[in-house]
Amino acid sequence: MSDQNVKAAQKYLNAMFGGHKDWVKLDEDGKTGTAVMQGIIRAFQIQNGISTITGTVGPLTINTMKKLAIITKMDPNDTPQVNVCLIQCALFCKGYAAGGITGIYYTSGVNAVKKMQENAGLEVTGKIDWKVWSGLLSLNWFTKVSGGDSNIVLIQQQLNSDWSDVIGVGPCDGIASRQTILSLVGALQAAEGVTTELITDLNSVNFGDATTNAFPGTLQNGQNSTKYVPFNKIAQYGLYFNGYNPGRFDGVFDSTTESKVSEFQEFYGLTGIGLVTKGKVNVSTMKSLLTSKGDTNRAAKACDCATVLNKQQALDIKNAGYTHVGRYLTGSVGKEHTPKYLTSTEVKNIENAGLSVFPIYQDGGYELNYFKDxxxxxxxxxxxxxAAERIGIPSGTTIYFAVDFDCYSYQIDTFIIPYFEQIHMIFFSSTNDKNYKVGIYAPRYVCTKVYEAGLASKSFVADMSTGFSCNLGYSMPKNWAFDQFCELNSFSSSPSFPLDKDAYSGRDTGFKKFDAVSTKTDEEIAQENLRAKVKIARNQYVYNVMEPLGYLNKIMDVGVEYDKEISLGTMMSPQGAIDISTKISTSLESSTGKIYNIKVDIGNDGELTQTCKNQIMEISSNLSDTGIEGADNFGNTIEKIALSVKSGNIAFEINNVFANSVEFSIVFSTSDLLPEEEKEWTISVALIFTMTLNSNSGLEFNVVEFTKEHSNILAGAVILVLAGALVVNAIPSIIALFSAGAGTVFGLLIQAL
Incomplete structure (x- = not known):
């Protein structure tokens, strides 16, 4: 939404600083946000002689703000000041009524600054000091935004009130942002006296040895003297951000705070390992409250590694107190591509050592691009x-799939959820004979989102990367089984090797005994590889067909089964019903009802040939005026599928035409599933829609017209049924289009009795 005061600020800034070589012209659209705030910062830097004009606030800009004289209320007759104009622009862009861009700091401006100070938790003076400058010339908001939390606003205000000399002026918008979470460690260091100077980059804060050593012993119920209140506050903040509301944030450590500390310690696996006393906050508990990895020196019952374990290494892991080890199913590590996957010899070593195993799958996942395919x-x-079947992973075991990069929250729905939807589809199909379960290895919030979407039963949390965006400010997923928190570069053994320490919740007990697997010849392995390749190609073909058509979720719900007709549900209406089913076959089935066929053909440019496009256009050109949602775009959908499957045929069929029922089908098939193989490998995917008219509807299908209509018209009828079956309450519209009175090219397919 355009704001006239913001627009006035943009016009002023462009006019005042437009001649400077480092100025970036602002859009004069009245919209506040990053661009205009960076413009105000850039203007401040130009006006106050800062050598490097960046549009961001760093140490040079902060130091300049600190050196400026404090601006107090001016007289209306005073000489206007450019810096006051910049403050007025910033106030407008933050939503405060500055009165005008006059350069005179008078009543309206003073009141606006007072309101900003109040919102930010700062001392309300109405004076423009460095804290007002740094707060206004930032991307921070000081009122609760949509989706914000009132308790977080209070915490943010108290952080500014107590510690802004050290951590700067943070946002008060109710969002557990990166800046807010990092400021907790900065506030702790300030309370300890470890840090007394302003931290100009909160990304540099670290809960290291100095912070650990300066921690004041143990925080506990009733210990509320002036010495402990600041630390109690920070503990209460940490509890809240981890999902445990202490009910107060005033630094009084009461029985509720004690109870919430106990709950936190229990859930996070801090108890039972000689680390903490329940209900009391020692430095180890505080580390877990403020950082994802917590106390890296704590004992762990689980571990994981990329080393193929020999007999001695497996025994040394067991003797070091570990009970569970995470091992990889496939892949290699390092520039030398050293194998990291489980071997039959290693299986014996692990079993003999008495270790339990949890399997990990990671052949990629180190960057976003991996998930874009x-x-x-x-x-x-x-x-x-x-891989799990080959090595003897027993039935029902959870396999953890890796998302091993700094994933941003907005990328989860776009890329990570679809990735796990595909995994879910395969795991709930006949491919998964051993009923393996889906797990996820990822930062906290990624794990939580995938779990809440019903796509992973257990989480292996990548907490070691404390700076990951989806770890900062997020609580542990409720289904966490393992929590990776520390890397040992050289675990003592023969030879030594890298080992990651993992907390263990008990939600996934792993397994101690592998299933027996037979030794295979090279020829048997080659045949097994080929069968796996065919399986993967067939399942991918199903995905390529069903996802664009909108039926992937339905297939996922029932699972992929071959050579069997599977019901996908029924759409009901007063006039009749549509029963939807699918049949996915490993062979090409002949049909007497084929009325239109598209031959999928890809040209040398990787695009569909014009002949193929023309065939698609012939059946889709009459659909734009039908009023059926999605029908007008169906040509594009068919093109997308054709490009994905790359070969074969798309057949439209009408079978079993009777007065009260007709069967409409669309069948995708190919005999060139694996073009690189000599043998033909086939698949066909049919979606079948059986439309039945109710006996009391007063309608019946016109059997004669079904035999008379042109094939492209009947193919269009198939599309209408297919598209309509995805839309609630669309059946009456389809029946109307097929009836004699509809006046469309699809008319006369249904007649009145």
Missing amino acids: PSQGSVDAQTAIL
């Missing part, structure tokens, strides 16, 4: 299942 989840799921 729409087929990656399907391929990974099938590869993981095959």
Whole structure:
């Protein structure tokens, strides 16, 4: 929404600083946000002689703010000041009524600054000091935003009130942002006296040895003297951000705070390892409250490694107190591509050592691009299942799939959830004979989102990366099984090797005994590889067809089964019903009802040939005026599928035409599933829609017209039924289009009795 005061600020800034070589012209659209705030910062830097004009606030800009004379209320007859104009611009852009861009700091401006100071938790003076400058010339907001939390606003205000000399002026918007979470460690260091100077970059804070050594013993119920109140406050803040509301944030350590500390310690696996006293906050508890990895020196019952364990290494892991070890199903590590996957010899070593195992699948996942391939989840799921079966992973075991990069929250829904949807589809299909479960290895919030979407039963949390965006400010997922918190570069053994320490919740007990697997010849392994390759290709074909058509979720719900007709549900209406089913076959089935066929053909440019496009256009051109949602775009959908499957045929069929029922089908098939193989490998995917008219509807299908209509019209009828079956209450519209009175090219397919 455009704001006239913001627009006035943009106009002023462009006019005042537009001649400077480092000025970046602002859009004069009246919209506040990053661009205009960076413009005000840039203007401040130009006006106050800062050598490097960046549009961001760093140490040079902060030091300049600190050196400026404090601006107090001016007289209306005073000489206007450019810096006051900049403050007025910033106030407008933060939503405060500055009165005008006059350069005179008078009543309206003073009141606006007082309101900003009040909102930010600062001392309300109405004077423009460095804290007002740094707060206004930032991307921070000082009122609760949409989705904000009132308790977090209070915490943010108290942080500013108590510690802004050290941590700066943070936002008070109710969001557990990176800046807010990092400021907790900065506040702790300020309370300890470890840090007394302003921290200009909160990303540099670290809960290291100095912070650990300066911690004041143990915080506990009733210990509320002036010495402990600041630390109690920070503990209460940490509890809240981890999902445990202490009910107060005033630094009084009462029985409720004690109870919440106990709950936190229990859930986070801090108890039972000689680390903490329940209900009391020692330095180890505080580390877990303020950082994702917590106390890296704490004992762990689980571990994981990329080393193929020899007999001695497995025994040394067990003797070091570990009970569970995470091992990889596939892949290699390092520039030398050293294998990291479980071997048959290692299996014996692990079993003999008495260790339990939890399997990990990671052949990638180190960057976002890995998850942009729409087929990656399907391929990974099938590869993981095959590898697990080969090595003897027992039925029902959870396999953890890795998201091992700094994933931002907005990327989860776009890329990570679809990846796990594909994994889920494969794991709930006949491919997964051993009923393996889906787990996830990822930062906290990624784990939580995938778990809440019903796509992972257990989480292996990547807490070691404390700076990851989806770890900062997020509580542990409720389904966490393992929590990776420390890397030992050289675990003592023969030879030594890197080992990650993992907290253990008991939610996944792993397994101690591998299933017996037979030794295979090279030829048997080659045949097994080929069968796996065919399986993966067939499942991917199903995905490529069903996802654009909108039926992937339905298939996921029931699972992929071959050579069997599977019901996908029924759409009801007063006039009739549509029963939806699918049949996915490993062979090409002949049909007498084929009325239109599209031959999928890809040209040398990787695009559909014009002939193929023309065939698609012929059946989709009559659909734009039908009023059925999605029908007008169906040509694009068919093109997308054709590009994905790359070969074969798309057939439209009408079978079993009777007065009260007709069967509409669309069948995708190919005999060139694996073009690189000599043998033909086939698949067909049929979606079948059986439309039945109610006996009391007064309508019946016009059997004669079904035989007379042109094939492209009947193919269009199939599309209408397919598209309409995805839309609630669309059946009456379809029946109307097929009836004699509809006046469309699809008319006369249904007639009045």
